[in-house]
Amino acid sequence: MQSSWLIQLAQDPKLKGGYNAMGFSQGAQFLRAVAQRCPSPPMKNLISIGGQHQGVYGLPRCPGESSHICDMIRKALNNGAYTDLMQKHLVQAQYWHDPLNDDLYKKHSRFLADINQERAVNETYKKNLQLLEKFIMVKFLQDTVVDPVDTEWFGFLKTGQAKETETLQDSVLYKEDRLGLAAMDKAGKLVFLASAGDHLQFTREWFNANLLPYLR
Incomplete structure (x- = not known):
């Protein structure tokens, strides 16, 4: 992110409160x-709808863990992603996360490995994120675009293999x-919501019932 963009955000009078x-x-x-990175103006609630917080290791509608061809493709992508x-x-490429080459990912990922504190811990990042009132994560139960879908709740594939996943609570990021x-x-600041359907598919009724309260 460009620092000039963050300065514009901080100086926007509509966001000062x-x-x-x-x-x-x-x-x-x-x-x-x-x-x-930018605690001023303060972000109150962050709503993540189908976000890939631990990155992705797969292509849309091409599940590598159950398709030999898709697995070959995602392994081939590692040659250029970093x-x-x-x-x-x-x-x-900035949120491509290869669990088979963890050291390569941590060394060369310019964005995701940085904001996920997978190198040196930036205490400012950690402090700023905890300023949120709520961090709401929406997972789509029939998602065919995001692989693995567990990343939408901050889970991911276990390091060293590409089939078995772990929850956020089982991860090193959480334990440390x-x-x-x-x-x-x-503190009750994390909210895990699920929506039936494919990626970003939800009804107005579901949105009003589950997400609208966090926007008021």
């Missing part, structure tokens, strides 16, 4: 980065509380 943020799909993790060229110019998520969970 704080604001609620709602991110759809990849926009959710980018808004979380705003919460971590090059400087891809990390600088391809948005999707590198982001402050464990503290937020204990």
Whole structure:
């Protein structure tokens, strides 16, 4: 993110009293980065709708864990995803997370590994995220676009393999509380919601019942 953009956000008079943020799909993790990097003006509630907070390791509608061809494709993508060229110019590469090459991911991921505190812990990021009143994460139960879908609730594939997933609460990020998520969970600040249907598919009624209260 450009510092000039963050300055514009901080100087917007309409936001000086704080604001609620709602991110759809990849926009959710980018808004979380705003919460971590730009605490002024204050973000009150962050609503993540189908966000990929631990990244992705798969292609839309091509599940690598159950398709040999799709698995070959996602492994092939690793050859280019962590090059400087891809990390600088391809948005999707910035949240590509290869569980089979964890050291490579942590070393070369310019965006996701940074905001997820997977290198050195930035205490400012951690403190700023905990300023949220609520961090709401929506997972789509029949999602065919995001792989693995557990990333929408901050879970992911276990390191060293590409089939079995773990929840946020079972992850190193949570156990070491590198982001402050464990503290937020204990304080009741994390909200996990599920919606039946595919990626970003929900009804007006579901939205009004489940998300609208956090925007008032």
